[in-house]
Amino acid sequence: MIKINENYLKLKASYLFSDIAKRVRAFQEANPDIQVIKLGIGDVTRALPVVCIDALHKAVDEMGTDSSFKGYGPEQGYLFLREKIADNDYQARGADISPDEIFVSDGSKCDTANIQEIFSADANVAIPDPVYPVYLDTNVMAGRTGEIKDGRYEGIIYLDSLPENHFIPKLPTEKPDLIYLCYPNNPTGATISKGELGKWVDFAVKNQAIILFDAAYEAFIRDESLPKSIYEIEGAREVAIEFRSFSKNAGFTGTRCAYTVVPKTLMAYDKKGHRHELHPLWNRRHCTKFNGVSYPIQKAAAALYSNEGKDQIRELTDYYLQNARLIRREITALGYNCAGGEDSPYIWVDGKRSSWEFFDLILNKAGVVCTPGVGFGKCGEGFIRFSAFNSFENVQEAMERIRKIL
Ligand code: MLT
16 A cells, blocks of 8 residues: 655645635735735746846747757757856855855755755754745655654754844754755845854864755845855855755746755765765766756856846846835834845835734735744744845835734
8 A cells, every 4th residue: 555755744744835715815805806916925027037038038049949959958958158147146255165066056045955965864853943935844844753742743953043033043053964944034134154063163163064055045145244155154065054045136936946055075974884975976966866057047147147147136126125225114113123125125024913913914904025034943923034136116105004904
């Protein structure tokens, strides 16, 4: 008799953002005349940069001629893209990462979800609370947790991220093997200094742990003192895997392109205590389960590293940062405490009531969608998250509607 993976039964019935989309659809059906403004899921709304469109057109034409047609590409990504990533995102910032340590993929959601496969089933996992739900849910699916009790899974080391610690958790007293970190943070919008990140790198070195560092929002950093990559921190090549995406900087949420960095110096242990490189393990996984991002999409991503491409990314991210500042200013003026919204497209608001009450209030009375903080974990209860990914006009309108009801 075929049996299911019972770990799936430990999960909430649906993924946070699917759940919210369902509620919004129901509201919209009941109120067809209200134009709902979505500041919930972090999905970009502005068109792809012109450099990408030009590169896509050219690449599609290449696919239309036998002599330049491309079939399967390298699973790890074309070298023309990996070289640009290594030069611009790492070497230019003093981070020693080479093209063959980069794996191009179709998204950081998938990579942060899949990476845990190369670690042992009994790895002790430390996860921030609140957190991007994918890190936690995929470890539940893999059987690294017990049941959920009072909003928390048994077996997980939770790293509380609260206003009192500026949303940078304290180092745990337990000894984790895998540590998830994300800065600029989703959902709190908090950033981390090189000094604070250095403490985590030292902690990982001391505990023979690996940090899984999600840097999907690095393009929103304007404060030059903040690290854009964990590899700007000494020692990180020995303990960190980094995830980056073209989704939020260049609007690729529907286009799909991202990359993961697995340095060749990264080691982990087998049961007998023998050391193994992680790079060949991830390479094996990538080649076995993934066939590469399409050629035109990789050409579009590579175009972002030209001078025009860099300017166009800057323009896009500045636009969303202007929205973020407006949301932060307006919500603060209404008497609410906020984090994020600077160097980040997310604003984390203490809603002074339960997260879902706040969500329902602004959806039902203002037709504005946010994300309830409790959906990101127990420490998110009482908070809500606004995303700055929408048009400036819609954000202005949303703030006006919220001002009227709060
Ligand atoms: C979010 O809203 O947290 C993100 O858009 C989710 C994602 O990138 O998958």
